[in-house]
Amino acid sequence: MSTISFDVPPEVLDNRESERALRVRGGRSLRGEISVRGAKNTLPKNMVASLLTDQECVLRNVAGVSDVEIVGRMVRALGGEVEHTGSGEIRMCAARLAPLSRGEAAEFSGRSRIPVLLCGPLLNRVGELFIPDLGGCDIGPRPIDFHLEVLAELGARVEETSDGVRLTARRLQGARIRLPYPSVGATEQVLLAAVLAEVVTELSNAAIEPEIIDLIAVLQKMGATISVETDRVITINGVAQMHGFEHTAMPDRLETASWACAALATDGRIFVSGAHQLDMMTFLNAFRRVGGDFRVSDEGIEFWRAGPLRSVALETDVHPGFMTDWQQPFVVALTQAEGVSIVHETVYEDRFGYTSALNDMGAQVQLYRDCLGGRSCRFGQRNHLHSAVIVGPTPLRGTEIHVPDLRAGFSYVIAALVADGVSTITNVGLIRRGYESFEDKLRALGADLDAGVGSASRTLRRRIVSA
Numbered sequence: 262m263s264t265i266s267f268d269v270p271p272e273v274l275d276n277r278e279s280e281r282a283l284r285v286r287g288g289r290s291l292r293g294e295i296s297v298r299g300a301k302n303t304l305p306k307n308m309v310a311s312l313l314t315d316q317e318c319v320l321r322n323v324a325g326v327s328d329v330e331i332v333g334r335m336v337r338a339l340g341g342e343v344e345h346t347g348s349g350e351i352r353m354c355a356a357r358l359a360p361l362s363r364g365e366a367a368e369f370s371g372r373s374r375i376p377v378l379l380c381g382p383l384l385n386r387v388g389e390l391f392i393p394d395l396g397g398c399d400i401g402p403r404p405i406d407f408h409l410e411v412l413a414e415l416g417a418r419v420e421e422t423s424d425g426v427r428l429t430a431r432r433l434q435g436a437r438i439r440l441p442y443p444s445v446g447a448t449e450q451v452l453l454a455a456v457l458a459e460v461v462t463e464l465s466n467a468a469i470e471p472e473i474i475d476l477i478a479v480l481q482k483m484g485a486t487i488s489v490e491t492d493r494v495i496t497i498n499g500v501a502q503m504h505g506f507e508h509t510a511m512p513d514r515l516e517t518a519s520w521a522c523a524a525l526a527t528d529g530r531i532f533v534s535g536a537h538q539l540d541m542m543t544f545l546n547a548f549r550r551v552g553g554d555f556r557v558s559d560e561g562i563e564f565w566r567a568g569p570l571r572s573v574a575l576e577t578d579v580h581p582g583f584m585t586d587w588q589q590p591f592v593v594a595l596t597q598a599e600g601v602s603i604v605h606e607t608v609y610e611d612r613f614g615y616t617s618a619l620n621d622m623g624a625q626v627q628l629y630r631d632c633l634g635g636r637s638c639r640f641g642q643r644n645h646l647h648s649a650v651i652v653g654p655t656p657l658r659g660t661e662i663h664v665p666d667l668r669a670g671f672s673y674v675i676a677a678l679v680a681d682g683v684s685t686i687t688n689v690g691l692i693r694r695g696y697e698s699f700e701d702k703l704r705a706l707g708a709d710l711d712a713g714v715g716s717a718s719r720t721l722r723r724r725i726v727s728a
C-alpha cells in the first residue's frame with residue numbers, strides 16, 4: 262500500500278486555486294438536488310484515530326475536501342500509509358510511526374489545527390512530539406491551553422518553547438479531568454490520549470457534539486470502552502492495544518445547513534441527499550421559526566422557503582444548542598427577513614468580522630459587545646463584538662469580496678446569489694477546505710457562475726498520484 266490519491270488538484274492544496282476569483286451573477290433561486298458526504302469536522306479526527314493502531318483502518322463516506330488531503334499528507338509524513346481506494350473510501354495503516362520533524366510540523370500547522378490532536382497517538386506510541394504554534398484564524402485567538410492542561414493531567418511533560426510546545430511521556434495515566442468549557446478539540450484530545458493510558462479517565466464538562474459521538478464510535482470499534490453519561494461526563498477505560506476499524510463517517514451537518522440557508526435566502530428549493538435529521542434538530546427548529554420548511558426522508562432532507570422570512574433572536578452554543586458554524590449562512594438569510602433579528606455568538610469571541618462585507622453589499626448588521634437576546638455569556642462585559650443586530654429585508658448588490666474563513670466564505674457565496682449584479686469572490690480556496698465541489702453543486706442548482714471556474718472543477722475530477 263504505497264500510493265496516495267485524492268480528487269484534489271495540487272493548486273487547491275497549495276491554495277493557488279484561491280487566487281482564481283469566483284464570479285457570481287445574483288438573482289436566481291437555487292433549485293434541485295445535491296449530496297453531502299462525510300463531515301469536515303469528523304473525517305480528520307477519524308484519520309488521526311487510525312494512528313492509535315498498527316493495523317489497517319478503512320474510512321468510508323469520505324468527502325473530497327482539502328482538510329482530508331492535508332491530514333492524509335500528515336499521516337504519510339508520520340510514516341503511515343494512506344490509499345484512496347475509490348469513491349469516498351480511504352485505507353490507512355500506521356504500522357510504523359515517527360514524530361514529524363519541526364519543519365514538517367510547522368508546514369502542516371500553517372494549514373490546519375489538526376496537528377494538536379496528534380498528541381494522544383504519538384505520546385502513546387512513540388512517547389514524544391513537537392507542536393508548532395498553531396496561531397488563530399479570523400474567528401478568534403483559538404488558544405490550546407485546555408489541550409496542554411489535559412495532557413499534563415494525563416501525565417505528559419509539557420515544555421513550551423519559543424516556536425511551539427514539546428511533549429514527552431513514558432506512559433499516560435488515567436485521571437479525573439474537568440474542562441473549563443465544553444471544548445470539542447480538548448474533548449477529542451482526551452479521547453485520543455486516554456484510550457491507551459493506564460486505568461480509567463473521567464472527563465467532566467465534556468463536549469458531546471455528534472462529531473464527538475462519531476469519534477467515540479470509531480474508538481469503540483478499535484477496542485476501547487467509553488461511556489457517555491449524563492451531565493457531560495465521559496468515562497474512558499484505557500486498554501493496552503487498539504485494533505483496526507471500518508467506519509462510515511457521519512454526513513456533514515454544517516454543509517447541509519449551509520445549503521438549507523442558500524435555499525432560504527434565494528427563495529429556492531434544495532434536496533440535500535445524505536443529510537440526517539438527528540444531527541441537526543436545533544437547526545431545523547430555527548429554520549422553521551424563520552419561515553423555512555423541510556421534508557425529511559431516508560435519503561435526505563429537502564429545504565425551501567415557506568413564505569416571507571421572519572426576524573428571530575438566536576444564540577449560538579455548544580451541542581445541543583445552535584451551532585456557531587451555522588451562524589454565518591443563517592445571518593445572510595436574516596438580512597432578507599422582515600424586522601429586527603438578533604444573533605448572540607457565545608462560542609467564539611470574534612466571529613462577526615465577516616459582516617462588514619455584507620454591509621458593503623447593502624445589509625444592515627450592527628455589532629455590540631453586550632450579550633443581546635439571551636443569557637449573559639463568558640464574553641459579556643469584555644471587549645468582544647459578539648452580538649449582531651440585523652435589520653431586514655435589505656436589497657443586496659454585487660461587489661468584490663475576499664474570503665476570511667471557511668464559513669464566512671460560503672455565506673458570501675449565498676449573499677452573492679441573492680444580490681443584484683455580479684460579485685467577485687477571492688480566496689475561495691478556503692471554502693474548499695469544507696465544501697466538496699461546491700461550484701459544481703451551485704451550477705447543478707442553477708447558479709450563474711463565471712465559466713473560468715468551470716475549468717477548475719474539470720481539474721477537480723483529475724486524479725493525482727504520488728508514489
Ligand code: EPZ
Nearest residue numbers: 302403404405406407408444445446447586608609667668
Ligand atoms: C471545532 O473547533 C470545529 N473545528 C469548529 O469548526 C467548531 O466551530 C468548534 O469545534 C465548535 O463547535 C473542527 O472540528 C476542526 P473548541 P475547536 O475547542 O475544536 C476555546 C469550522 O468552521 N478554547 O470547541 O477548535 C476556543 O477559543 C470550524 O468548521 C480555549 O479557550 O473548538 C473557542 O472559543 C471553525 N482553549 C471555544 O473554546 C482551548 O484549549 C470552543 O473551541 C480550546 C478551546
